[in-house]
Amino acid sequence: MELPKLKEFREAAKLSQRDIAKLLDMTQANYWALEKGKSIANAKQILQLCDLFKCTPNDLFGIRGIYEVATKGWDDDEA
Template sequence: MEVVILKPEYKHLYEKFGLNVVYYRKREKLTQLQLAELVDIDRSHISAIELGKVGVSFDVIFKLCDVLKITPKELFDFR
């Protein structure tokens, strides 16, 4: 897997995205491990997403939305 360095000027957006994942995961009463299994990625990847440390592919975004019962728009609706 290729390591992609996130641009510092977008760090706050990755963090806001991650906070939305946490919010919707907890709303569905899922642990990180449960969500990871349902999305078919590693738990450490879910943790990194929630902490805003990694970017996310469209495939993962769409799977997250299916599992969390939300639209991509909701996932990107930063508070």
């Protein structure tokens, strides 16, 4: 699963993949994989990213949006 929000936050901060990779103590290739959804960030990395971008995990990964799509219709009355 690609994480477009991660790229959006990085570009808004005018940082390169290499800049963030260095901050997370990983290679640029590993960060690229994270941004493309081919790798998963650990809790420490998520907190570092949130601190860097001054956001929540929900903001960064769009969890709220995924939740709303997944639960759409749950409260509908079945008559």
